[in-house]
Amino acid sequence: MKPAAFDYARPDTMDEAFDLLEHHGNDAQILAGGQSLAAMLNMRLASPRILVDITRIEALRTVGTFDGAVDVGATVTQDRLLRWPGLTTQPLLTTVLPWIGHPQTRQRGTVCGSLAHGDPSSELPLVLATLGGRVILSNAKRTRTLSAAKFQTGAMRTALEPGEMIVSARFPTAQEGQVYRFHEVSPRRGDFAIVAVAVVADSEGVTVGVGGVADTPSVRRIEWLETDAFTDAMNEFAWDLHATNDVHATAETRRGLVRRLGAKLIEEARDALSLC
C-alpha cells in the first residue's frame, strides 16, 4: 500500500529539528532509517502529518566511546556500527548486530531508531537493557538521560515526549572478566524473535536479559550460589514473564525456550569464565 500524505522536512541542524518538533508536537514523526516507520506508513498503521528527516544532521552521525560506553548517534545505521573498528570494546553488540533483520535492512536501519520503535521482540532494546545502557534525549530546552528500563515503557512505547528526540544511545563497554552470550529463536533467520536471551557473566554471577516474551525486555541478576541454582532461577524467571499465546508460539513454548536457552547460555558463559 501507499502511505497517506505528509509534509517532509529535512533540517540541517539540531536547532532546526527542535523547532519543527516543538512547533508540530504530536503531528510530527522523526524519520531516520525508516525500516520500521516507512513499513508502518505504507500499511497505514500510522499517518503523521509531517516527517522530520534527521539523516542530514551532521551532529547525529557520530559513533565513539564516551564516558565508559559506546555512544551511538541517532542516525548511525546498524551496519555502520557493525563495521566500526571500535566495536571490539563491546563484544555483545558484535554478536547481536548480525541477528537484526537482514544485511539489506541493516544498511539503512538505525540503532536508535530500533530503540525508539520499541518492538518487544527486537534485539537492540534487549542489549541496552541487559548491559544497563542509557538513552540521551533532547528537546529545544533540555537534555536528559534515561536508563533503558525508564526509556522503554511498554510494547512500542517509550518515554519520548512530543518535541523530544533521541540524540544517542550509550552501551557500556565491556569490563575486564566479563563474558557475553546471545541467542534467539525465530521461525527463520531475520524474522521477529520468539525468544531472545542475552547473558553477561562475571566472577560473582550472571545478568540475564530476555526479549520477545513480555512487553519490554526483562533483566534479572543471578548470583553464582551453588552449581545448579541457575536452572531453578531461570524456571522462576520464565514463569514471571507471563508469556501469552499468539500465532507464533504458545506460552508454554516461550517459557520452555526461556528456560532452555537461558540455562544453556549461562552454562556456556560459566564455562568460558572458568577458562579465563
Added chain:
Amino acid sequence: MLYLSADGRHPVRFTLNGRYVEGEAEPRLLLTDFLRHEIGATGTHVGCEHGVCGACTVRVDGLVVRACLVYAVQVDGCRVDTIEGMADGDELNDLQLAFQRHHALQCGFCTPGILMSLSQLVEEEPHADGSRVREVLSGHLCRCTGYYGMVAAVMEVLAARRKAKNV
C-alpha cells in the same frame, strides 16, 4: 532546511546508473514508484511494499536498500543504481551470466533485487563463503526457483573474480 508540503509536487534529481535524471514527486511517493512511473525504469520490481520480500532492492550511494521503504525526495542528490545499469548494453555481466548458467531464475520477479544485493557482495567481499552468500540471500524471497542455483552462481563469480585479480 528543506520543507516540502504534502500536496505539492517537488523536483527530485539524482544520478541513476550513471545518468542524471529528474522528475517530480509528492513527499509520500516511494522510490519504487518514482523509478517505475516517473522515470519509466521498470526493472525494479515491487512485491510486498513493506520491506519484507526484497524485490525492490536497489543501491543508494553504494548501499543496498529497499526502495519501497525510501521516499523519492530522500534520494535527491544521491547516486542510485538499479538492475538497468548492470549489463553493458546487450552484454550481460558475469553475475547475470552465471545466473543464466545455473538456472538461478525462472519467472525473474525477484531477480533484479537479488542481483543488486549480490552486486555489492561480490564487489566488497571477494572471500565471502557459502554461509555469507546465504545470509545476504535471506533478505530476499524467491517463490519459484529456490536458492540453490543462486548460491552456486555467486560462488562461481566470486572464484572467477578472485582468479582474475589474483587474490
